[in-house]
Amino acid sequence: MSKIFILPKTSIELNRIRLKHPKNHQIECDYYCDNEQFYELNMRKNSYHSWFMNDCLIQDGNVYIITPIDPLFLMIPIIGSMDKQQSSNNYCSLMDIMADQNLDSTSIDLINKIFNDKLLKCIADVKSFESELFIRFNRERTMKWLCLKFEQIKKSLAKHGFKSNTTGGFTINNYVAASNLVSTDIIDQSQYNSMALQILSDYIGDDYERELRTILGIPDIKHQQQQQQQQQQDEDIKDENNDKKRKLDSSPAKKKSKQHEQRKMNDKNKKPKLTHTQRMLNKVDKSGIKDISSYFKKHC
Known part of the structure; x- marks a missing residue:
């Protein structure tokens, strides 16, 4: 099936490499990549579109865009996992690390050409021995590098006039809609911070995102909203249970049951009625009179 691809301007010959996604390490x-750069494949989904090309109709209306990606994003989860498996003081050969990713020799050679010691020093401690690189993951350097990436993304957003919209995406300030309305909203720094971190978080794990939020002082608004929604749901459930209990208590059957129980308690506490003879006997002085049962007791 034919598809529409948008490629970089330079004519390149690309080699396919299958690696774990930097956000979700479980998905490959x-x-x-070529000899200098890594690229990722992005898809712009258009469910109800098709394409005309010459005399042909292409049923798949999606657009596939190949864009550059910083290769260090792909390397962070790989080196980070090695750091958890082994002692933090150990250096590992880059060749051995790539061999553990089940890559073929061609892919490993391309990776070794791209990942030089200067690039790897952004996220790791690097030593060279007999033209082979040995690396050790350095989380402090990694967080500094992520902060630098955050600032670069924020500057790019401000330069091109992007702003967040109500659908959770981004629009451009000077975009003119069909109604010829131009947005004049002023973007503050907090919005740029949120947008930049949202873009960056698509390429890093959740633990790095949380640590980055702490370093940059950016609150997790989405998490706060989820907590508020959960609290509201808990309160609604509690109110609903209280309403059900009140309705149950006010139901005719419940009222009848309570009245019956109250009547039984009253009957139990109520003194029995005495006959006329019993009332007369109660008035008689019984001092010196023995109870009839005393005549049947054994005497020692």
Whole structure:
């Protein structure tokens, strides 16, 4: 089936490499690389579109865009996992690390050409021995590098006039809609911070995102909203249970049952009625009179 691809301007020959996604380490994705750069494949989904090309109709209306990606995003989860498995003081050969990813020799050679010691020093401690690189993951350097990426993304958003919209995506300030309305909203720094971190978080794990939020002082608004929604749901459930209890208590059957129980308690506490003879006997002085049962007791 034919598809529409948008490629970089330079004519390149790409090799496919399958690596774990930097956000979700359980999913493997296809990436592409030449001798200098890594690329990722993005899809712009258009469910109800088709394409005309020459005399042909292409049923798949999606657009596939191959864009550059910083290869260090792909390397962070790989080196980070090695750091958890082994002592933090151990250096590992880059060749051995790539061999553990089940890559073929061609892919490993391309990776070794791209990942030089200067690039890897952004996220790791690097030593070279006989033209082979040995690396050790450095979380402090990694967080500094992520902060630098955050600032670069924020500057790019401000330069091109992006702003967040109500659908959770981004729009451009000077975009003119069909109604010829131009947005004049002023973007503050907090919005740019949120947008930049939202973009960056698509390429890092949740633990790095949380630590980055702490360093940059950016609150997790989405998490706060989820907590508020959960609290509201708990309160609604509690109110609903209280309403059901009140309705149950006010139901005719419940009232009748309570009245019956109250009547039984009253009957139990109520003194029995005495006959005329019993009332007369109660008035008689019984001092010196023995109880009839005393005549039947054994005497020692």
